[in-house]
Amino acid sequence: MTAVVTRLTPAIAPSRSHRLVRQLSNVSVLTGRNLVHIAREPLQLSDVTIQPVLFTALFVYVFGAGVVLPHGGTYASFAIAGMLALNLTTSAMGTAVGLSNDLNGGIIDRFRSLPMWRPAVLVGRSLTDLLTAVMCAFFVCMTGLLVGWRPEGSVESTIAGFAIFLFFSYSLSWGCACLGIVSKGPESAQGVGLVVLFPLAVVSNALVPTAHMPAVLRVVADWNPVSAVTAACRQLFANPNPSAAMHSWPMQHPIVTSLMWSIGMLAVFAPLATHLLVRRTRG
């Protein structure tokens, strides 16, 4: 190469703003973009709107007719924390599907050719899904109130109960982000997501008390993070919580356990997802 190349002043002068400000701006732009998508096709929100209403009503009236709680209380007051668990866990799949859509479309090449902070794609996606999770929790809560559920604890602890669930759902969505990145397409992301998340939600104390499960299943259920979050929530809502009688450590300390799970998953999956994204989007 013989020609002398003059270095150009970049066409876009490095912005005066701090790096963090630019990163946050990237994130907010991409979150906004995802929200426009939702506004254009509101039906894609059915898993956080129609589904929670439907599941909550179905479970309370169908399961509720047959489940007798060991320490008394109505199934409705027991079930709402479980409905949060079921709906928020399965809707985390949306992260995998949404991300997979982005990565398999042409748009990712556009993003990659821009001088932007690439993990913003992930953070924007996770924030969008946090917002839809809030919506999901709202619909469960409203349906719950209609079918007779009442939080019996203080306002603060009720809010804390929802917060614990949303935190868990946020961390879980980073795990689903990893799945979305490694999957071949949105369909396979959805398929694999369902296989992982559905048992996670069901083999737990979310829908029925664990006491009468077969021994192996009971151990699995008692150590399942979804059980910890559900038990923590029941405790904070002051709803019937049969798991408090279980002798496993997580069921005795559900709040600490669920926070540990959420922090742990976030600490593992967020860097992993970033790494996988960088790897996938390299030549």
Place this chain on the structure above:
Amino acid sequence: MIQAEGLKKRYGETVALAGIDLDVPAGAILGMLGPNGAGKTTAVRILTTLALPDGGHARVAGFDVVTEGPQVRRNIGVTAQDATLDEMLTGRQNLVMIGRLSGLHRAEARVRARDLLEQFDLADSGNRILKDYSGGMRRRLDLAAGLVTHPPVLFLDEPTTGLDPTSRVRMWGIIRELVADGVTLLLTTQYLDEADELADRIVVVDHGRVIAAGTAPELKTKIGGARLEVTLNAPDPAAAGALGPFVAGAIQVSHDGRRLRAPVRSGDGLATTIVRALDEAGITVDDVALHQPSLDDVFFALTGHPMSDRANDGEPEVESSGAEIEVALR
């Protein structure tokens, strides 16, 4: 502005680039011409930091595409072959999003989007969702998207593939205007007339290699002089012999024996001499045409297969689809 040396890339067993050298000075337009699968898109992907080379080096705007990716991305605009815009957003929302992600403030990004929509004749459809755009509108928006930040170096990967002739000519006009502003441009294309029309210099790429480089006239000179096409009043086996002294290569005779085509050596008064020679041989001529070789001829001469041959996925389309016989003369 764009320099590449020995760029190599393979995908599994397939060699996409077998070592490509490029040099595009500031303000120049390089046309990269080749059939599908020649390695054009791979080269663009490497130069725009979307793919890593397995070997070789490349610098864009003075920055190394491997080690200085962020600086390269600040200086380039890219219009890829596949649509890289958000189908669910409007044209305007797409441009604003790209501006914001490139570091423009909200207000700046909005102004820029408005200006670009106007410049590209999309002002009326700026608030429509991309799904409702026609192919030509989409391409124009894609091009506009590459220009949001006024990049000094622009990559257009097959900007007119799939467009109808009107949209194509319109796109050419837009590209010419851009270049008048001093942008350095690398353009890939399968269309010979497009490279001929737009590019200062052309590299012909085949199987991941540059098989020829130069200006359009230089390339044409490489395969000799003009092309002759003679239409006889009636078939005459003597015609090929009469043309022999002027011909440089093979004479193609059409099925009915009335039309003869061949490359000829240029010379003063060539047409007159040819008609006279045919007349002396007692052959009546209906029509004589002499024209400069097209880039199709260049490609054929360089690779031994016509360009359309491969572009149509192996469907042979040699001259008049086999209805002609070829007579070799020495």
